[in-house]
Amino acid sequence: MKITLVQNAPRLNRSNLDISLEQIRENCVNGSVIVFPELALNGYMLQDKVYEDAWKLPELDRLSAASRECDIVIGAAIKENGRTYNSVLYFSEGSLLHMHHKVHLPNYGMFEEARYFFKGESITVFETHYGVTAMLVCEDLWRADVIAELSAAKPDIIYVSAASPARDFSDDGLLIESQWDALLKSTALLCSAYVVFVNRVGFEDGLGFWGGSRVITPKGEIETKLPNFAEAIEQVELSHTLHAVEKWMAKID
Secondary structure, three states: OOEEEEEEEOOOOHHHHHHHHHHHHOOOOOOEEEOOOOOOOOOOOOOHHHHOOOOOHHHHHHHHHHHHOOEEEEEEEEOOOEEEEEEEEEEOEEEEEEEEEOOOOOOOOOOOHHHHHOOOOOOOEEEEEOOEEEEEEEHHHOHHHHHHHHHHHOOEEEEEEOOEOOOEEOOOEHHHHHHHHHHHHHHHHOOOOOOEEOOEEEEOOOOOEEOOOOEEEEOEEEEEEOOOOOOOOEEEEEOOEEEEHHHHHHOOO
């Protein structure tokens, strides 16, 4: 299985769709999945602009068409039934296969998501060509009950799309990166699943996003890591099978 990580810097406008489609055309490989960050089609600090820039699903038909070549995981502000959501979408074989609305909206300090988005209701797994799959958006993973739910659901692969700002710098590096690393590795171990984390970079209204996207194996090891503070696109071929025996072995090694 091949996965392409797109660690980019979305703009605060709708031009992101054309840019993302171009990145898909340039990097899409048959039998692969291409993964983008949280709100890749909108930018993060939308605030009131979200009400005019959120996407209706029919407006994303070009992504459906592009998914005939490879599967696509991408974050977007979605307008549905008069509500706006911070969502991540999975396109495959020419259609939208699954959509997850962010359940846990941060609303403290620099974050005001609950002011602009409605919260999702649940986190559910779904089937793809690559096994049982789960998708989360950033803060969703920072809950013990979510990890417990995922562990019980036994996914083969978990996609985490993020827009995590850089903060708490020290001589030892970024504290937020260390925290994410521990969280991602713990999730991979507890769920015996691959965890694919794609975090954006760039600046918006004083916020700088640190990137550091990575793939964690079911044994809690970093398979691939992208650089901090720089745009990067990298394809990863997972070096471990995801069948039941491998998942079982990951728990007893």
